[in-house]
Amino acid sequence: MVPISAYLILAAVLFVIGTVGVLICRNIIVMLMSVELMLNAANLALITFSRALNIMDGHVFVFLVLTVAAAEAAVGLAIVIMIFRNRETVNIDRFNLMKW
Amino acid sequence: MNLDTIIFFISAIVAVFGATMMITQRNPVASVLYLIVSLVAQAVLYVQLNSVFMAAVLLIVYAGAILVLFLFVIMLLNLRGREDLTDHSLSMSRFTKYLVSTLLFIEMLFVVRSGFFADAGVTGVIATQPTGFGSVEEIATLLFTRYLYPFELTSVLIVAAIVGAVVIAKRDRGYGKPVATSKQEEPSRRQSTK
Amino acid sequence: MSEYSQYLFLVPLFPLIGFVINGLLLGRLPRWLISFVGCVSVGLSFMLSIMLFFDLKGLPPEARLITQTLFTWIPSGSLHVNISYLLDPLSAVMILVVSGVSFLIHVYSVGYMHHDPGYGRYFAFLNLFVFAMLTLVLADNFLFMFVGWEGVGLCSYLLIGFWFEKKSASDAGKKAFIVNRIGDFGFLIGMFIVFWQIGSLDFHVVMDNASTVFVTGGTLITAVCILLFVGAIGKSAQIPLYVWLPDAMEGPTPVSALIHAATMVTAGVYMIVRTNFLYVMAPNALLLVAIVGAATAIYSATIGLAQNDIKRVLAYSTVSQLGYMFLACGVTAFTAGIFHLMTHAFFKALLFLGAGSVIHAMSNEQDMRKMGGLKKYLPVTYVTFIVATLAISGIPGFSGFFSKDEILWKSFSSQYGHPLLWVIGFVTAGLTAFYMFRVVYLTFHGQERMDDHTKAHLHEAPKSMTVPQVTLAALAVIGGWVGMPHVLGFTNYFERWMEPVVSHGVHTGESHAMAAAGGYAGAELGLMIASVVLVLAAIILSRRFYNTRPELATSLRERLSGLHRLLVNKYYVDEIYGATIVRPVIYFSLFLWKIMDVVVIDGLINGFASAYNDFSQFLRGIQTGRVRSYATLFVIGVVVVVAYFILE
Numbered sequence: 029m030v031p032i033s034a035y036l037i038l039a040a041v042l043f044v045i046g047t048v049g050v051l052i053c054r055n056i057i058v059m060l061m062s063v064e065l066m067l068n069a070a071n072l073a074l075i076t077f078s079r080a081l082n083i084m085d086g087h088v089f090v091f092l093v094l095t096v097a098a099a100e101a102a103v104g105l106a107i108v109i110m111i112f113r114n115r116e117t118v119n120i121d122r123f124n125l126m127k128w
Numbered sequence: 129m130n131l132d133t134i135i136f137f138i139s140a141i142v143a144v145f146g147a148t149m150m151i152t153q154r155n156p157v158a159s160v161l162y163l164i165v166s167l168v169a170q171a172v173l174y175v176q177l178n179s180v181f182m183a184a185v186l187l188i189v190y191a192g193a194i195l196v197l198f199l200f201v202i203m204l205l206n207l208r209g210r211e212d213l214t215d216h217s218l219s220m221s222r223f224t225k226y227l228v229s230t231l232l233f234i235e236m237l238f239v240v241r242s243g244f245f246a247d248a249g250v251t252g253v254i255a256t257q258p259t260g261f262g263s264v265e266e267i268a269t270l271l272f273t274r275y276l277y278p279f280e281l282t283s284v285l286i287v288a289a290i291v292g293a294v295v296i297a298k299r300d301r302g303y304g305k306p307v308a309t310s311k312q313e314e315p316s317r318r319q320s321t322k
Numbered sequence: 323m324s325e326y327s328q329y330l331f332l333v334p335l336f337p338l339i340g341f342v343i344n345g346l347l348l349g350r351l352p353r354w355l356i357s358f359v360g361c362v363s364v365g366l367s368f369m370l371s372i373m374l375f376f377d378l379k380g381l382p383p384e385a386r387l388i389t390q391t392l393f394t395w396i397p398s399g400s401l402h403v404n405i406s407y408l409l410d411p412l413s414a415v416m417i418l419v420v421s422g423v424s425f426l427i428h429v430y431s432v433g434y435m436h437h438d439p440g441y442g443r444y445f446a447f448l449n450l451f452v453f454a455m456l457t458l459v460l461a462d463n464f465l466f467m468f469v470g471w472e473g474v475g476l477c478s479y480l481l482i483g484f485w486f487e488k489k490s491a492s493d494a495g496k497k498a499f500i501v502n503r504i505g506d507f508g509f510l511i512g513m514f515i516v517f518w519q520i521g522s523l524d525f526h527v528v529m530d531n532a533s534t535v536f537v538t539g540g541t542l543i544t545a546v547c548i549l550l551f552v553g554a555i556g557k558s559a560q561i562p563l564y565v566w567l568p569d570a571m572e573g574p575t576p577v578s579a580l581i582h583a584a585t586m587v588t589a590g591v592y593m594i595v596r597t598n599f600l601y602v603m604a605p606n607a608l609l610l611v612a613i614v615g616a617a618t619a620i621y622s623a624t625i626g627l628a629q630n631d632i633k634r635v636l637a638y639s640t641v642s643q644l645g646y647m648f649l650a651c652g653v654t655a656f657t658a659g660i661f662h663l664m665t666h667a668f669f670k671a672l673l674f675l676g677a678g679s680v681i682h683a684m685s686n687e688q689d690m691r692k693m694g695g696l697k698k699y700l701p702v703t704y705v706t707f708i709v710a711t712l713a714i715s716g717i718p719g720f721s722g723f724f725s726k727d728e729i730l731w732k733s734f735s736s737q738y739g740h741p742l743l744w745v746i747g748f749v750t751a752g753l754t755a756f757y758m759f760r761v762v763y764l765t766f767h768g769q770e771r772m773d774d775h776t777k778a779h780l781h782e783a784p785k786s787m788t789v790p791q792v793t794l795a796a797l798a799v800i801g802g803w804v805g806m807p808h809v810l811g812f813t814n815y816f817e818r819w820m821e822p823v824v825s826h827g828v829h830t831g832e833s834h835a836m837a838a839a840g841g842y843a844g845a846e847l848g849l850m851i852a853s854v855v856l857v858l859a860a861i862i863l864s865r866r867f868y869n870t871r872p873e874l875a876t877s878l879r880e881r882l883s884g885l886h887r888l889l890v891n892k893y894y895v896d897e898i899y900g901a902t903i904v905r906p907v908i909y910f911s912l913f914l915w916k917i918m919d920v921v922v923i924d925g926l927i928n929g930f931a932s933a934y935n936d937f938s939q940f941l942r943g944i945q946t947g948r949v950r951s952y953a954t955l956f957v958i959g960v961v962v963v964v965a966y967f968i969l970e
Contacts, residue, residue, distance in 0.1 A: 030136045033240050035173070038140050040236035042147055042166075044229050049151035050953050051225040057156045057202060061163055064194065065147055071186075072170060079177040084266045087182055088275050091267070094189055095282045099289030101194050105201045106297040112205050113299075124947040221954065228957050235964045242968075 035076040042069035056108050056118045060101065067097045135176060143169035156202045160195055167191045178262040326373045330390040330407045333370050333417055334456035336363040337424075340449035344442055353441060360445035361428040364452050368421035375414050383822055386411055389462060396465070400521060408462035408525065412823040415660060416459035416592055419667050423584045424452045426790035430675055431576040433786035434682060444484060444574070451477035455585050459592055464513050464523040467593070471509070471557065474586045475502045481581060482573040494569035501566040505556015512549030515542060516600075529599045538603045547600055547607030551614075554590025559641050560618045560648060565896055567641055571633040575681060578633060579674030583640050584667035591647040591663050595656045598824055602654060608738050612652025616733075616746040619645030623753035627760075628889035631688045632677045635761055639714070640670060642750060646729050649747060653739040655732035657820040661805045662725035668801050669713035669722055672794035676707035679783040679791070680765060685776050690761065695770035699780040702788045704766050706795040711762050713798040715755035715857050721802025723854075726751060728807065730853060731846050744849070751853050755860035763868035807846070 042065060049062030071090045078086020108118065115122055146166030153159045167190055174183035271279050340363030344356055351359075378386050391406035409417075428448065435444050454473025461467035476499070483495025513523065519535050519542060520528050536543040554560070559567040570582050581587070594601060594611065601608055619642045626638035643666050650659035681688055683700055697704040713722035730751070734744035770777065782788070805816035867875040879886050888894070944955065 030132055030176075034136065034140075035177070036240045037237065038143065038173075040233060040240065041144055042170075043236070044233040045144070045147040045151065047232060047957055048225070048229045049147075051229070051950060051957065052222065053151055054950075055156060055159075055207075057198060057207065058151060058153075058159050061159060061195075061198060062151060064190075065150070065163065065166070068167065068170060068190070072173065075174055075177055075179050075182060079179065079261075082261065084261070084270050085274075087179060087262070087267050088270050090182055091185070091271065092275075092278055092282055094185065095286065098189065098194050099285050101197060102289050102293045103296065105197060106293040109201060109204065109297045118205065118207060120949050123949065221951070225954055225957075228954065228961055231961045232957065232964075235961065235968060238968050239964075 032076060032080045036073060039069045039073040039076065042066075042072065054119050054121055056111075056120050059120065060104050060108070064097060064101065067093060132176065135172065139169045139172040139176070142166070143173070156207050157199065160198050160202065164191050164195055167195070180262050181264050181267060182262070326370065326377050327388045327390065327409075329370060330374065330388060330409055330460070331392055333367050333374070333421070334407075334453050334460060336366045336370070337449040337452040337456065339363060341446050341453060344446035344449060347442075351442060353436075356442045356445050357428075357432045360449055361425065361432065363449055364421055364425045364428050367452070367456065368418075368425045371414070371417040371421050374409060375418060378409060378411065378414050383818075386822055401517070401523075403463055403465045403523060405466060406462045407460040409460065410823055411819050411821075412592075412595060412660065413459050415664060415820070417456060419664050420452065420455050420459065420585050423667050423671050423794075424448075424455075424580060426793055427576050427580045427584075427671065427675070430579075430678070430787050430790040431574075433784045434576055434678055435574060438574075440484065444481075447477055447480045447484070448577075448580070451481065451581060451586070455589070458589055462525055464516065464525070464528075467596075468506075468509065468513065471553070471589060471593075472506065474581070474589060475499060475506070475557070478502070478570070478581050478586055481577040482570045484573055484577065488572070490569075491572040494566070494572040498566040498570050501563050502556045505553045505563055508549045508552025508556075510553075512546045512553065515546045515549070525596065528597075532599055532603060536600075536603060539605060543600060544604040544606050547597075547604040548610060550593065550597060550600075551607065551611055554593055554648070555614065556590075557593075558587045558590030558644050558648070560590075560614050560645065561621060562895075564618065564622065564641050565899060568634055568637045568892070571631070571637050575633065575674055575678030578637070579671045579678065582637065583670035583674050587640060587644055588647070588663045588667070591644070591651065591659055594648070594651045595660055595824065598651075598654075598656050601651070605738065608652050608654065610652070612649050612733070612738070612740075612743055615645045615648030615650075615652055616743050616750075617645070618642065619649065619750045620746050620753070621645075623750045623757065625889055625892050626757045627753065628886055630691055630890075632680065632690050632693075632761060632765060633674075633688055635690075635757060636670070636673055636677060639673075639754065639758065642754060643670065643714070646726065646747065646750075649733055649743060650729040653733050653736040653743065655729060655736060656824040657817050658725065658728040658732050660820060661816050662729055665713065665721035665725040665798070665801050668794055669710040669720075669798040672706055672710040672791060672798055673714070675787070675791050675794065676703050676710065679703040679787055682783055682787070683780050684772065685779050687772065687776060690764040692772050692776075693765045694768045694772070695766070696780070697766040700766075700782050702782060702791065706788075706791040707766070708762065709795040710798055711758045713802075714758055715861065716751055716853060717857065718854060719799070721798050721800070724802035724805050724807065727850050727853065728805065731807075731849060734849060735845065748849075748853055748856065752856040752860045755857040756864045759861050759864035760868050763865060767869050768872065 046062045046064075046066035046069060049065065050059050053059050053062065071093055074086045074089050074093070078084065078089075111123060112118060143166045146162045146164075146169060150159045150162040150166065153162065167186060171183040171186050171191075174180075174186060340359050343359050344351070374388070378388065381387075388409040389406060390409075391404050393405055394402070395405045396403040428445070431444065431448065435441055438444065451474060454470045454477055456470070458467055458470025458474060461470055479495045479499040482498050483492045486492045486495070516528060517523055520531050522528065522531075532543075536546075556563045567582055567587070571578055573581075601611070622638040622641040622645065626635050626642065629635045629638065643662070647659045647662050647666070650656070650662060679700060680693065680696060680703060683696070683703075684693060687693070709720070713720040716723045716726045730744055730747045733739045733747055734741055772780075783791075804819075805814055806812035807814060867878070891897075944951070
């Protein structure tokens with residue numbers, strides 16, 4: 029008998045871990061993966077709500093979110109490849125044309 | 129302490145563990161693998177919530193396609209993870225980041241605990257499942273009736289993403305530097321001979 | 323209505339036009355034209371003044387008043403000030419004296435300043451001065467008079483510092499202006515109080531309303547009179563603001579003659595006489611005026627005893643004689659004060675012009691110890707100088723005798739007077755005779771102490787310089803004959819002429835009438851004889867010390883060397899002022915500059931600017947181009963928004 033709030037708290041934890049990953053990782057690839065993690069946490073929350081309310085709309089949301097995540101990952105990685113061609117590095121701190 | 133609870137806890141711990149390890153790895157390939165671990169745990173959780181189809185979709189699409197794409201890119205760029213790109217410094221900005229993240233988490237706890245969802249009966253224990261919940265028929269029905277437009281739009285979105293990805297990553301012959309692969313293969317080959 | 327009354331405004335205007343012409347076309351005009359413009363403008367004023375005087379004389383005594391309003395100057399709410407002129411017996415006397423003596427001095431300057439490169443500038447300033455002085459005496463309200471007051475102060479500064487390349491000259495000019503300014507501050511406050519209480523600054527309005535608005539003998543009227551007197555102290559060089567006048571001798575000698583003998587320094591006396599209707603309501607103020615006048619008279623006479631520069635002696639003598647004039651005003655003998663002003667203008671200007679001739683002949687040497695025996699080289703100068711000295715000493719028959727005697731008598735007999743005041747005046751008369759004849763003996767008699775080079779250049783002054791001297795000498799003799807006392811059986815025309823102006827509850831008229839009826843007559847004659855005897859004794863003593871037995875002077879000087887040094891150094895007053903007043907002010911100014919201005923104010927402004935700068939540097943950190951910083955800000959934003967919704 030697991031309470032719904034447990035799932036929600038878990039989703040929150042995963043979301044925050046994803047945020048931390050975005051903020052502290054210098055590797056773009058890992059940053060993108062952290063973003064995916066955050067999206068996943070949202071998915072978990074949606075599924076939980078869907079189950080709690082006994083409606084299927086949540087599942088459809090997750091479906092769509094998944095699609096968007098896929099598209100975004102594809103385009104994002106394409107951009108990473110292109111930048112990598114110029115900079116020879118995936119260190120996000122180097123992707124800076126500004127003087128400082 | 130019944131089986132449900134145990135399964136939940138184990139899956140939860142594994143999920144969190146995978147996520148944490150993901151962000152602290154040097155080698156990006158290891159990060160990907162840990163993420164997959166986390167996703168598998170989450171799939172288990174989905175199953176526990178009677179969303180069998182979604183669990184399967186998660187594993188097939190997410191873990192099986194998107195993360196594999198990540199792996200492809202890592203290997204394309206030949207990232208060995210030699211430098212530690214995680215920010216381990218003890219600077220003020222790092223502290224701010226942790227602080228902010230903690231705040232975010234606390235806010236979310238607030239929201240969960242606030243009883244905001246009380247009237248939906250969500251904070252309670254999961255009730256018995258209705259029949260056919262989480263099955264493909266249900267999802268399909270919704271997808272092709274109520275959510276038809278979004279569904280069609282997602283196909284447009286995917287096409288746009290494909291075209292975009294191809295265009296962006298295309299190698300221009302004669303402009304700029306050549307693709308990194310040809311250059312990077314040399315040193316790797318040399319290394320392998322060593 | 324008189325014929326020339328509508329031309330009243332021309333009297334100050336002629337010199338103004340002269341100033342404009344000479345001032346604008348300074349270097350371009352030939353010498354003769356500059357002198358022509360300068361002298362003729364003042365000459366025209368003088369002729370017009372004479373005609374106006376006769377106009378005024380043709381009117382009956384009660385109605386001797388001509389006014390002319392040119393236009394409204396300040397129509398601001400309750401303050402209504404016109405540019406308007408007032409001609410009454412007092413101002414008629416003043417414009418005659420001012421324009422007449424100025425004219426003679428202008429002519430003299432043609433010769434004296436002949437070699438000076440700043441010729442045009444000199445005449446321009448001199449004309450401007452005459453304009454300002456005439457404005458001062460013709461003004462019909464306080465504010466317009468103040469304009470003239472400030473104007474003469476300005477011209478005094480310009481002319482004292484005429485040879486501004488010499489540091490001592492420019493310092494003297496500054497000193498004059500600054501000390502004057504201190505007095506002007508008192509004048510202004512007095513004016514403010516008058517306006518505050520009465521609501522107008524016109525002399526006639528104030529005169530009509532003063533007795534109803536102010537309480538006789540009360541604090542306000544006393545304050546007003548004292549404050550106005552402070553202005554007079556500054557302008558007319560009384561204690562404690564006299565220190566600028568001796569330094570003002572740095573200017574050209576005709577300037578000293580005109581400004582610091584005959585006209586500007588008399589402005590204070592004129593002002594008190596003009597406002598006598600206020601002073602008679604404040605006996606305490608009158609007492610102060612008399613005391614300051616008497617004290618100044620004797621004090622500066624003592625300093626004059628020991629000075630060696632011929633112009634310095636004359637300067638201190640001026641201060642002393644001005645003291646007499648204020649003494650007269652303080653005992654409500656206003657007519658006597660103006661009378662002495664007139665005669666003093668004649669003989670003091672003449673003394674200065676004579677000194678100028680001597681200096682001119684001695685190739686700019688001013689130290690009397692290097693002169694001597696000049697009477698055979700400069701005969702005209704010698705004779706006129708003697709005439710003036712006799713006048714200033716108060717020898718009967720000369721103008722100075724009549725005016726000074728009037729003052730001494732009034733200081734004794736007036737109900738505002740006091741025998742002690744008479745004693746001070748009496749002693750000062752003796753001192754005056756003594757040191758003036760000392761000058762005569764040291765300069766014109768005795769051994770010739772100058773070096774041979776200077777002696778070879780000794781020559782009498784040109785006609786342009788001697789003719790004015792002779793004219794003034796004549797005036798110094800006959801000028802007093804209009805004011806000869808009753809007690810000797812003469813009619814005092816001057817007193818009758820001035821009566822409409824000064825008859826506001828003043829009681830001198832009464833005591834004079836009592837004198838005519840006997841009783842006081844004996845006292846007056848007795849005092850007169852006493853002062854003549856004293857003066858003659860002083861002259862004989864002076865002759866002994868400086869002419870026949872000069873070694874007496876030397877031995878006296880050695881025996882009283884401490885006292886002598888005190889007098890020569892003018893009681894160290896300048897040094898005392900420097901230490902107690904000037905130095906603290908300078909330190910305070912330095913403090914204000916270095917600390918208030920540089921540190922506090924600049925620091926504040928610069929601080930604002932640099933704070934702003936620092937803040938924008940800080941804000942600049944937001945746009946680093948580093949993605950992770952952006953992400954952090956993102957998350958911070960989310961936290962804030964969610965917190966807002968949670969807390970709602």
